[in-house]
Every structure is written in structure tokens, then in C-alpha cells.
Amino acid sequence: MAAYVLPRRYVMPPKDAQCVICHEALAGKTDLARLRCDHFFCFECLSGEAKAFFADSASRPTGARGEQMVLFRCPTCRQDNCCVIERIQKPSGSSLSAAPVADELGGPLREVAVRHSDGTAATWLASYYYATALEDDSLGQSYADCLMTAHHGLFFSRHGLITGRRELAAKWAAVIIGAERGAKVEENMEAFKWFGPAEQDRAILRLHLARMAVCQGHVRKLTKGKDDNTESGSVGVGDDVWLCGVVRRPEINGLEGRVKEVLPPHTQLNKSDVTRYRVSLSVCATQELSLRGDNVLRIPRAARDPLSHLVASLTGMHIN
Ligand SMILES: [Zn+2]
Ligand SMILES: [Zn+2]
Incomplete structure (x- = not known):
């Protein structure tokens, strides 16, 4: 086909x-x-x-x-x-x-x-x-009733994010293999942008991210904020991050990267009034991007390992 x-x-x-x-x-x-x-x-x-x-x-x-x-x-x-x-x-x-x-x-x-x-x-x-x-209730509003179902919802949406990110990296590899030898990064990016299977993964990631936000909201409400279990937190050099919500370059949404440099506002490399991050993409290390803080989501170490992540999500305990 x-x-x-x-x-x-x-x-x-x-x-x-x-x-x-x-x-x-x-x-x-x-x-x-x-x-x-x-x-x-x-x-x-x-x-x-x-x-x-x-x-x-x-x-x-x-x-x-x-x-x-x-x-x-x-x-x-x-x-x-x-x-x-x-x-x-x-x-x-x-x-x-x-x-x-x-x-x-x-x-x-x-x-x-x-x-x-x-x-x-x-x-x-x-x-x-x-x-x-x-579908109706695609954001899992039904997770509202009890803490256990909210935690379950959180786990499954996070697990979907992890799987989706891996899938997206595989699609990137497929684009690179399919691309002409010597094609430039920008050309590969353009092909990736209009590649249907990659958009399918991005669409899945968007859904899981939105579900996760809903479930986190439920957990916070049910525990009155005591068990925040939040994914974000401050981002620093060396952190693995997930790119999201980039409107002008939608093809990079869902990709993972690593923070190379933090660019404080009102500096020579960052004239804007918000902190930006220089990120190298994991699928294409030569591609470095400067991104606003709200387009960068830190990936907690627990998310690397689905089993410890399951334990952390369901019990609130972190194991290493
Ligand atoms: Zn048809
Ligand atoms: Zn009709």
C-alpha cells in the first residue's frame, strides 16, 4: 500500500x-x-x-x-x-x-x-x-469519582504517552530511511510533517496529554492538592523533555529532546521576556531548537521505566 x-x-x-x-x-x-x-x-x-x-x-x-x-x-x-x-x-x-x-x-x-x-x-x-x-468522554471525565480510578487514568494516559513517543521516533526513522540519501534536515522535517502515520502518533499523543491533564486535575481535587504528582517542575540542562504545543512547527510536537542550554529572558540569545531552552532532538541530534518554556515538558526519570512508573502512579511511591 x-x-x-x-x-x-x-x-x-x-x-x-x-x-x-x-x-x-x-x-x-x-x-x-x-x-x-x-x-x-x-x-x-x-x-x-x-x-x-x-x-x-x-x-x-x-x-x-x-x-x-x-x-x-x-x-x-x-x-x-x-x-x-x-x-x-x-x-x-x-x-x-x-x-x-x-x-x-x-x-x-x-x-x-x-x-x-x-x-x-x-x-x-x-x-x-x-x-x-x-468519542464521548474522550477526556475521561468519568475518572472523577474516586482516587483509584483517577490514578488508573493517569497511569494509562502516561503509558500511552510513553508508547506514543516511541512510536513517533520509529516513524521518524522510517522517514529518514525513505528520504533520499543526503537529504537535508529541513527536507526530512518537511516530509515528517506530512507523513500520515506520524500525524496519527501526534494525534494520539495529544489525546493522552489532554487525558493526563484531566486525571491530574481529578487527583489534585480528590486529595486537595496533597498528592500533587505533577509531571512538570523546573527544567534544567541535561533534562529529557517532551515537545508539545508548538504551533508554528507542528511536526516537532511529540518528539523528545535534551536541554542543552537555558536561555534567560532579555539576554543576547533570547530577546523575549520568557525563559527559553535550547533543545537537541533525540531523533536528530544535529537539530537544535530554541523553545519557550511552555513548549517543553520535563520527562520524569520514572517515565523511562513503565514498571516503576506503574508503581509510582498507583501508589505515589518512587522506586529506583
Ligand atoms: Zn472510505
Ligand atoms: Zn453529513
Whole structure:
């Protein structure tokens, strides 16, 4: 199968095409979803399908080991490799439509070229969701009831982060191998940015990060802040960090790096009024970036080892 590359240009469906869910014409819609099989829907309709699919867990088939299959299928062609939902929105311009706003689960918005069936071209905005991000309670509000479930939620979301980060590093390696010999770092980065499987991992990471924040909030509330168990804390030289929330270079979100230098505000290397960090990426050590503090999340040492992390998360005790 050909590599899944996120389109930078969209050819919109023909004039008479309908959304198979609501049977309305797709022409004229300003908020669309597309799956990698090139089927289009109203975003709202597809989002409703995803919610219904994940809510109806009893009807899902189970795998060889009895685990539930949670692969969302395309409502048109039933392909099950459609975990990334591409959302394409028309930017505001008319007073009738609100400006698209990136939500925390759909990531930063990117400009894409759109060609309509009447031959006109426009620039729209795209964002990308992991299918389970659209299910009801995707942020695990149900973890609110007791401390144990909140800790469990914390563990599973952290574990998802660890796994997701490893997966992303593997995707980076795949891009490098696929790239032409001698390709420049910037070219590899560009390829990585539009590489579908990597965006799938970034979308999963966004979901886990948001879930973790919710669970941490529950733990804090239930323990009245006594068992803070926070991930952040001060960042220093040599710390391993996770990059997140970088809007202008979304392709680096989810990657790990190591802090090389702390750049205090109002200095020659950092004219801004917030602390910045010079970070070398673990997937590409020659690439050094200067990042704002809120784009850098320290990875605690416990997170390196899932077993000790499990113990720490569930009991609040740290072992080495
Ligand atoms: Zn529809
Ligand atoms: Zn399809």
C-alpha cells in the first residue's frame, strides 16, 4: 500500500456528491472530514458516527486474544485503516461562519490548497484527529469519582504517552530511511510533517496529554492538592523533555529532546521576556531548537521505566 501522506492539496468531491450519513450535498459545506481512502463527509456527521461506534462497544468484534477491536471503519468503504480523521475547514470571511479554532485534540491548524468541483481554488485550514478523540468522554471525565480510578487514568494516559513517543521516533526513522540519501534536515522535517502515520502518533499523543491533564486535575481535587504528582517542575540542562504545543512547527510536537542550554529572558540569545531552552532532538541530534518554556515538558526519570512508573502512579511511591 502506498505511504499515507497528509494531503497539502485537496480535490473536493464532485458537484453531485452527498454525505453518506445525512444525504445532503457536500458542495457548499464548509467543515468537512476526509479519510485516507479519499471519502468525504460532513465533519459533524462523521464525528457523530465515531461517537456512536465507540459507545456501542458490545457490537464490536473481538480479536484473537479476546481484546476488543477498536478500529474505526470508513462509513462508505468499510476500510479499517482510517484512524486519522482529516478535518478541512473554510476560514472565516463571511459573518455567517465562525473562524475555525484548533481544539486541543485536533492539533494546530495548517493551511491546505482546496480545489472545488467548479474549478475554483481556495486556501482552507486542516487539522487531524485520532478517531477515539471524537468519542464521548474522550477526556475521561468519568475518572472523577474516586482516587483509584483517577490514578488508573493517569497511569494509562502516561503509558500511552510513553508508547506514543516511541512510536513517533520509529516513524521518524522510517522517514529518514525513505528520504533520499543526503537529504537535508529541513527536507526530512518537511516530509515528517506530512507523513500520515506520524500525524496519527501526534494525534494520539495529544489525546493522552489532554487525558493526563484531566486525571491530574481529578487527583489534585480528590486529595486537595496533597498528592500533587505533577509531571512538570523546573527544567534544567541535561533534562529529557517532551515537545508539545508548538504551533508554528507542528511536526516537532511529540518528539523528545535534551536541554542543552537555558536561555534567560532579555539576554543576547533570547530577546523575549520568557525563559527559553535550547533543545537537541533525540531523533536528530544535529537539530537544535530554541523553545519557550511552555513548549517543553520535563520527562520524569520514572517515565523511562513503565514498571516503576506503574508503581509510582498507583501508589505515589518512587522506586529506583
Ligand atoms: Zn453529513
Ligand atoms: Zn472510505
